[in-house]
Amino acid sequence: MASPAGHPLNVALPAGTALTGEAAKTFREQIYYVDSAIEDCALADGAINLTLQTQPADAAALADKVVTLATKTVESFRRVQTKTVFEFVGQPTNDQDPFPHLTQTRQVIPSGIGTFTYQGTFLKVMRGLDEFFRRFAVSLDAVEQSYPTTVPANNLATNGYLGAFPHHALLVSAAKNDFDSLGALSGAVAAGETPPLSAPTQALSPTVCYHCFESLKAQQIPAAGALFSGTAHCHRNEGKNVTTLARLQTFTMRELIFFGPAPAVEKRRQQIMDHARDTVKAWGLACKLLTACDPFFVSGAQAKRAYQSAMALKYELQVTLPHLNDSISCASFNHHQGTLVKSYEITGQGGAALQSGCVGYGFERLAYALYSQFGTAVETWPGPVRTALFGG
Ligand SMILES: [Zn+2]
Numbered sequence: 001m002a003s004p005a006g007h008p009l010n011v012a013l014p015a016g017t018a019l020t021g022e023a024a025k026t027f028r029e030q031i032y033y034v035d036s037a038i039e040d041c042a043l044a045d046g047a048i049n050l051t052l053q054t055q056p057a058d059a060a061a062l063a064d065k066v067v068t069l070a071t072k073t074v075e076s077f078r079r080v081q082t083k084t085v086f087e088f089v090g091q092p093t094n095d096q097d098p099f100p101h102l103t104q105t106r107q108v109i110p111s112g113i114g115t116f117t118y119q120g121t122f123l124k125v126m127r128g129l130d131e132f133f134r135r136f137a138v139s140l141d142a143v144e145q146s147y148p149t150t151v152p153a154n155n156l157a158t159n160g161y162l163g164a165f166p167h168h169a170l171l172v173s174a175a176k177n178d179f180d181s182l183g184a185l186s187g188a189v190a191a192g193e194t195p196p197l198s199a200p201t202q203a204l205s206p207t208v209c210y211h212c213f214e215s216l217k218a219q220q221i222p223a224a225g226a227l228f229s230g231t232a233h234c235h236r237n238e239g240k241n242v243t244t245l246a247r248l249q250t251f252t253m254r255e256l257i258f259f260g261p262a263p264a265v266e267k268r269r270q271q272i273m274d275h276a277r278d279t280v281k282a283w284g285l286a287c288k289l290l291t292a293c294d295p296f297f298v299s300g301a302q303a304k305r306a307y308q309s310a311m312a313l314k315y316e317l318q319v320t321l322p323h324l325n326d327s328i329s330c331a332s333f334n335h336h337q338g339t340l341v342k343s344y345e346i347t348g349q350g351g352a353a354l355q356s357g358c359v360g361y362g363f364e365r366l367a368y369a370l371y372s373q374f375g376t377a378v379e380t381w382p383g384p385v386r387t388a389l390f391g392g
Helices: 021-033 059-077 099-104 120-139 153-158 179-190 209-215 262-283 301-310 339-343 363-374 383-390
Strands: 007-012 038-044 047-052 084-088 108-112 115-118 150-152 202-204 226-235 250-260 287-291 314-321 326-337 355-362
Touching: 007 059, 021 038, 021 059, 047 059, 059 301, 084 262, 099 108, 115 120, 120 226, 120 250, 120 363, 120 383, 150 153, 150 209, 153 202, 153 209, 209 226, 209 250, 209 339, 209 355, 250 262, 250 363, 262 287, 262 314, 262 326, 262 355, 262 383, 287 326, 314 363, 326 339, 326 363, 339 355, 355 363
Parallel strands: none
Antiparallel strands: 007 047, 038 047, 084 287, 108 115, 150 202, 226 250, 250 355, 287 314, 314 326, 326 355
């Protein structure tokens, strides 16, 4: 949010750096991680107009970083082509933002930046969604799992997460084990200072599937394939990008995580995408399924985005929010190839090489999209949605 007394910094972009479409969207999300003083960002023709909280110590150095982010982001999308698998117009009956109603009726209660407590009907919708996709996972003979909150921080370094998404990481540290540090902890936190912490050994898990990989670390699993499913809170530092229920720091996701030879992984992913298509069609949801890229941060983003796009390693189900005339990604369908099984040393029995994939359904976003398209009176939602979520 721009403060009226903000300091302007106008950064000229090199000729040919056109920040448009997905590149512009990604840049807008990532600019706030470049410097914590950045309050607001407006894209103009050939320039970026920033509003800063404080006068920068070195404006030229900051401008350089902004240009680096802009040029690398544009380059990284140059070879990305988006393919649409299907698109449904659905039958939305509402075009108002349901968020004010959900907070006023205390079904959704803000508890921090990007964190909420849920109760009442909204919670029933969230639970109904989880149960619907849990039943689907069980129908495929998935092994159900229940997960802790954290994963070992070191494994987020070795599996590539911290390299690709350093801006999203939330690391967990204990206070330093010494008398003075323990005494100083409360005061430092209250004063907004960096408290005396030990090195982080745990991280809040950014995904569900990393828990599953942890549970299978250095294990041999059936070479023909295996399927797991569970629900967990996922955590990502979204900085200044948190909004309503569309982008949260802590959100709830169910994933199906699958292993097998490469063709079996692709077949499984396709089967789960088919189920998603049948589901959204039956529910009358306005949405589309298309190829997508992860929000890689600068380093290596160019090669990663081009590869992910060329190999169709990621599809997203984007559901329309009529009040914004925009859509949010509510589910993703990912093929990891051999990268994660290798990192976690998971092999097939007899030493067979495996690949993996995962599908994740984000329940806050799905619930928000349902409320956005069908309104705040759940009893008037389409019959197939009510049957799926509440059993009738
Ligand atoms: Zn996953």
